[in-house]
Amino acid sequence: MCGIAGIIHLDGPGDIGREITQMLQSMKHRGPDSAGYALYGEPSEMLVMRFKLADPNDSQDFDFSERLERSRREVESRLSKIGANVDRVQSESAYAYRATFRYEGELKPLADYVENIPGCEVLSLGHSLEIVKDLGDARTVSDTYKLDDFRGTHGIGHVRMATESDVDIAGAHPYWAYPFSDVAVVHNGQLTNYHQWRRRLERSGHRFQSECDSEIIAVYLAERLAAGMSLDSAMKESLDDLDGVFTYLVVTEDSLGMAKDEMAAKPLVLHEGENMVALASEESAIRAILPQEIDSYDPYEREVMVWSR
Template sequence: MCGIAGIIYKDGEHPIGTEMTRMLQSMKHRGPDSTGYALYGQPSNLVIMRYKLADANTPRDFEYEDRLRRHRAEVERRLHALGAKVHELEEETEYAFRVTLAYDGDLKKLADFVEDVPDAEVLSLGHSLEIVKDLGDAEQVASEYELATFTGTHAIGHVRMATESDVDISGAHPYWAYPFSDVAVVHNGQLTNYFQWKRRLERSGHRFQSECDSEIIAVYLAEKMSEGATLEDAMRDSLEELDGVFTYICVTKDALGVAKDEMAAKPLVLYEADDLVALASEEIAIRAVIDREIDTYDPYEGEVMVWQR
C-alpha cells in the first residue's frame, strides 16, 4: 500500500524533520516496515554524503564490529585518496554515517569508489539533499537519527509496506538519483516497463542498488534534466514513457513536483497556501502539520504540478 508525503515552504527554513515525521507517523498504517526522508537544508558549498555499511537485519556475528571499523576506515581512506577534504564525519547509528566534505570532482566517481568498499551503499550525495531511511516507523527513525533538529526548506517522505522485496534499507524509499546531485523521488504504485527502463539506463552507465521501480523514476528524471529539460518537462515526459499505475513526488534543490498517471488510481491529497504546499496519500498527514481548518483537493489524472522556491 505505502504512503508518500511532501512539503515545501516558499521562504525561510522550518523544522521539516519534525513536520515530516508527523506526516509519516499519521500514515503508519499504510506501511510499518520502513520509513524514509529526503530532507533539504540551505545549499552549501560542501558536499553532504550519507552512507551505510549494514542495517538492522545484518547478522551480529563475532566479526560484526571489527568489520564495521575496517570498512569505515576504508571509506575515509578512499575519500582522502580522491582529494576530498573531510570537514565532519558523524556516526548516526552504528552502521549509518553522515560526512560533509570539500570536493569539486565527479560525484559518480566518488560514489562508485566508496561503494566498492564491501557492504557500503551511498544513500545520497548533494549540496542540500540528505536521505535518511531505516527500518521501523517514523517516530523510531526520527528518534534514532535525531531528525527533530533538522531545519530546512522542503522534504519528501515514505512509509513502506514491503510486498515484492526484502525489508531492508536498500529497499526503502526515498531514492537518490545516482549520480546526479540533489534529486530524489518517493513513489506509490508500480511500473510495468521497469525492466526495459532499467536496462536502458544501465547501458547509459547508471547503477541501481535495488530492484525497486522508484529508483528508476529518480534516475530517469535526473537524466532528462541533465540534458536540459526542466523538472516539469521531465515529469510530463514520464507520463508518456513510464507505464503503470503510479503517483510520485520528485524533489530537487529548489523545487518539488508531483505526477499522477492517466488512471489516477493511487491517491494523493493536496493543500496549497501562500507560504507552503503540503501533499500526501491521505489528508490526515496534511492535518498533522497544519493546525487550522483547511480545504484540500485531489489532482486530476495525468496531472503534473511543480512548485519552485
Template sequence: MCGIAGIIYRNGDQPHPIGHDMTLMLQSMKHRGPDSTGYALYGPRGESVILRCTFADANDARDFDFHARLQRHQHEVQNRLRAMGATIQNVEEGTDYACRITLEYDGDLKDLTDRVEDVPGCEVLSLGHSLEIIKDLGDAEEVARQYELEGFTGTHAIGHVRMATESDVDISGAHPYWAYPFSDVAVVHNGQLTNYFQWKRRLERSGHRFQSECDSEIIAVYLAEKMSGGASLEDAMRQSLDELDGVFTYIAVTGDALGVAKDEMAAKPLVLYEGDDLVALASEEIAIRAVVDREIETWDPYEGEVLVWQR
C-alpha cells in the first residue's frame, strides 16, 4: 500500500511553493508508506541542465573510507562532465551521499548519463531543465528538512510515499522515477504491472537502462519513448492502457503537463480536485485538503480513463 500525489497550478509560469505543498500532501499519507518518500519538483525552466544524483544509499555501511570515497567519486563525476564539454555552474550537496549539479550542456543526455553512472556507486536520479527528483528514506517532513525543500518554488509536482513490498528499502527502490534518458519526464505509480519483464526486455533492447526492479520505472521510460516518437503525453498514456497489463494508477509529468491514468479495473484509489487555480490529486482526499483551504468537491476518475492538464 503506497500513496501517490500530484499538483499543478494553472497560471503558466508563475512560481508557487510546491516543495511546501507536496510535503503537506505526502505527510498526510504517511500511514500509506513509512519506508521512503520521493518528490519530482518542476521549477522555472532555464537554459541550464540540472543533474540530481547519488553516490551511495542512505543505509549503506559507513566504513573508515566512506566519506573520502564519496568525495573521490564526486570529483570523478565533475571531471567526466567537463571532459564531455559541460560547464559546471554550481554544486550543492543535499547530503553526504547526494548532490545537485547545475551545468551548461547541449550534447546528448544519454551519453552524459551513461558516463556519469559509470562512476562506481553513482546513480542519476533526474536530468533536465526544470525537473528535480529528490527521494530518500523516511517520511516527507524528514526528507523535506534534509534537502531543504520548504523553499522550493515552481509550477507542478508529483510525490510518493512507499511501503516496500517486493524490493529493498533503499533510494533506488523509491519513487518517483525519471524516464532515462529523456529530459523532464517522471512518473509515480501505485499498483503492479503483470507484463513487467516483457516490457523491460523490449526497452533494454532499445538501449535503455534501469536502476531498479520497480515497474514504475518501466512506465516512465515507456511513456518517454512514445513521446520521443511524436506522441503527446495524453496519446502515450492512452496507449499504455492497451499495452501495459496489470492493476495500476499512475501520475506522469513533463515540463508543462501533468496526467493521470487508471487501468480498466480501477482497483487502485485516486481522488481528484479540479479548480480554476490548480488541480490536485492523491490516493486519499486528506492529501488534497492539506493544501486546499476551502470547501471543495472531489471525484474519482473512471476505469480506463486518462486525464491531462497543462500548466
C-alpha cells in the first residue's frame, strides 16, 4: 500500500513542511503506521545532521532519559574529536536530535564514528537535506517536530503501512543515501533483486540500517551521481538494473526526480504548474494543497522525469 508525495518550488522557498504534511495526511489510509519527510531548506555552509538515539518502543526502559542524555553528550564529543566545529545539538523529540556544525572532512568516517554509539542512527546529513520520520500519521509527526514552520524549496514524503517489517523508525521512509550528502529516496513497490544489489553495494563499502529496498535505490543513485553521472542518466540506468514493480521519487540538493518501472503498476499522479511541481500516489493529495482546478496525468511505464531549481 503506502503513499508517496513530492513537491518542488521552482521560483523560491515555500511552506514545504506544511504542504508535504497536508499531502501525506490526505493519504493516511494508505499507511497509518509511520510518516516521514525529506525536506530541503536553503543550502548552508553548516552541515545539518538529524539523528536518533533510541526508538520510541524503548521509551519504557527505566533508564531511558539518563541513557539518552549520556549518548547526546557523547555525540557532541565525537563530533568535536573528529574535527567538527559544533554549533548546537538540540532535542527534537524524546529520542531524536538535530545537530548543526562546520566540517570539512569526508562524511563516512564522521557518520560511522557517531553511529558507533549504541542506539545511534544518523537519519540524514547534508547542507540542505533534513530527514524527519517517526511513528504515527503525518499530522502527529509534523506537530511533534514543528514541521509546519519548515520553509524550503523541495521535498518528498511517505506514509507507511508495515507489511513486512516492524513498526519502528528504522523501517520508516525516506532513506538518506549514506554516506552521500543531500540525497534521499521514497518509493512504493518492491525490488525483486534487492539482495543481489545489497551484497554488491556492501562490497563497495556501503552500510545499510534497514532491510528496506528504498535504501538500496538511494545509495545506487548517489553512487552514480558521485561518479559524475547526471541524475536523469542514473535514474534511467536504474530501470535496467533494478527489477520489480516500483515507483520512486528521489531528491538531491537542487532536484526532484521520479521513475516508474516497465510495468507502471504503482500509481503516481503528476501536476506541473508554472512555479511548482507536485506528485503523489493519489490526486487527492495534490488537491489538498491546490484546491483550484488543476491538470494532472499519470506518467507512463519506464518514464523518468527530473525537475531542477
